[in-house]
Every structure is written in structure tokens, then in C-alpha cells.
Amino acid sequence: MRNWQPDIDLDRLLAALGEEIIDAPGEDIRTLCGQVGSPLSGIARDMRARIAAVVDCETEPAPAFGDIIFRRELSVRSH
Amino acid sequence: MQSAERNRPHFIPAGTADAVAGDVGRALRTLSDTDLVRLKALARLWSRGLPGGLGWADVLNEAIVRSLGGSRRWPPDVPLLAFLSGVMRSIRDEHWRRARRDHALLVAAPAARGSIIAPDDPERVLAAAQALGAINGLFADDPAALKILAGLAEGMTANDIRLHYDMSERDYDSTRKRMRRALLRRGLA
Numbered sequence: 001m002r003n004w005q006p007d008i009d010l011d012r013l014l015a016a017l018g019e020e021i022i023d024a025p026g027e028d029i030r031t032l033c034g035q036v037g038s039p040l041s042g043i044a045r046d047m048r049a050r051i052a053a054v055v056d057c058e059t060e061p062a063p064a065f066g067d068i069i070f071r072r073e074l075s076v077r078s079h
Numbered sequence: 080m081q082s083a084e085r086n087r088p089h090f091i092p093a094g095t096a097d098a099v100a101g102d103v104g105r106a107l108r109t110l111s112d113t114d115l116v117r118l119k120a121l122a123r124l125w126s127r128g129l130p131g132g133l134g135w136a137d138v139l140n141e142a143i144v145r146s147l148g149g150s151r152r153w154p155p156d157v158p159l160l161a162f163l164s165g166v167m168r169s170i171r172d173e174h175w176r177r178a179r180r181d182h183a184l185l186v187a188a189p190a191a192r193g194s195i196i197a198p199d200d201p202e203r204v205l206a207a208a209q210a211l212g213a214i215n216g217l218f219a220d221d222p223a224a225l226k227i228l229a230g231l232a233e234g235m236t237a238n239d240i241r242l243h244y245d246m247s248e249r250d251y252d253s254t255r256k257r258m259r260r261a262l263l264r265r266g267l268a
Contacts, residue, residue: 006207007175007200009232011168013214014124016231018164020259021120021266026113032263033116044112047119050136054143055104 103146106159117160120266125167128210130178130202142166175203217261223254224261 033040110118122139129138142163145151151166153159179200211232218224223246230240241251 005204006211007203010128010207010211011172012234013211013228013232014127015168017214017258017262018121018124018168019161020255021117021124021262022158022160022164024117024259024263026111028260029113029116029263032260036264040112040116043119044115047110047115048108050139051107051110051143054140055107055147 103143103153103159107143110159114160116263116266118163120263121160121164122167123266124262125164125171127213128206129171129174130206131174133174138167138170141170145170175200179203217265218258221254221257223250224258227251227254227258 030040033043118139119135122135122142126133126135126138142151145166146153146163151162151169153162157165179202215225215228218228223244226244226246227240230243235243237251240246241248246254
């Protein structure tokens, strides 16, 4: 029996599943959005707003990843 | 290819960092509705089980910032979603490495902090085991999907998996289709 390394297995699995998502036919996506009650247009609108917020802020950079973590930790500690 | 957005737009000269950032910005703005859903599902996938309360929106945001800032360059022959998926994968890995280093620093004696070598990361291993369990749980009633998941986690190709588990090409393809739908359904939530 091989030495199980779940972090490596997970990374490989997520990469493979990511490819599945990228290759999913548009028709499947439209059908699923209908089935789960999340309108495609609503998800797309939300994503466009998120992307625009980042792209538009190029001159005023969004907080760095480390800053986000620091702020979250600070917020948790202060409660 | 499933969608037109996968092709890099041709209206910006390639080569400079600004041109690449411009390419990414414009391509992001012109993603179709279905590609935006795919992008959200990818961000949810790569943020699975991350420590520190980081969610899919944080990972997505950081991937876009890095792509626009040029710290990650978009190779000319790679579709945008595949590129962003790779950036999010790196962010995930980087975040775990940072968490491991920070933990090592926290528990080390002050005098030893300059020469810290982070130990193996039990938290990451545990989180990964839990995440694998959660993904398997999505397909608990689908033995064929569980076989494919096991094969993918071991880095097997589609052909290897089919041969190893004695699956017909038709069974394999229909199972992958079910898996894809289940994953997307989770990604839409």
C-alpha cells in the first residue's frame, strides 16, 4: 500500500475537476442554473460586478492577500 | 473549444506587461454568462478547505489582481479560464505554505526564528483529507464516479482509469458527465 498523501491527491483531483468545469458545455450550465434556481443572468451580473470592481481599481490596488488575512485575524481576535 | 472567450483578443499588441494586463482586463470584461459561471465554480473549487476564513471571492479577487498586475503572465496559447484556474491553484498552494510558515514561527523560540524550517503540515493534510472526503461524499451513491475520483487523485489518465476499473468508454463518459453536473451544481450555490 502506498503512502497516502491527501494534499497531493487533492491537488491532482482539483486540477482534473477544474478541467471538467472548464469543458462543461454551455447547455449543461444553463440547464443546471434553472434546476438550482440560480438564474444564469444573476450569477453573471454578480461576477461582472466583482470583476469590474477589481479591474477598475487597477490604479487603486485592492488589499493584498496578506492584508485580507491580517484584517480577518484582527477582527476575529477583537471579538 | 466550448466558447469564443477562450481565444485571446487580438486588438492589443502582445509582448509588454501592459499589453498582457490589458489583454486580461478586456478578456475578463467580455466573458460570456456561461464562462462567468465556470469562473465562479473554479474559484469555489480552488478555495475549498482553505484556512484563515478565505473564501472563493478572495481567491478570485487575488487571481485577477495578479493577472492584471503582471505578476502572473497570461501565456498566449492558454485559454483565459485555464490560466486563471492555474493562478488560483498557485494562490491556494501559496496560502497553505504561508500558513505553515506562520505556524512554525509562532511555535518557535524567539532566538530560533531566524533559522526556522517549517515542519510537515498536519493541518493541511487533515484539511485535504476532509476535502477529499467531502468530494467523495458528493458521489457517495455513484460507485463509478468514486472509482474515477480515486483514479484522478492518483494522477491516472482517462485510459488508465478505464483499464484499471474495467469500465467501458461509454460508462466512463456518462459518469464524467454526471460528475461534471454535480460539480457545477455545487459551484452555483
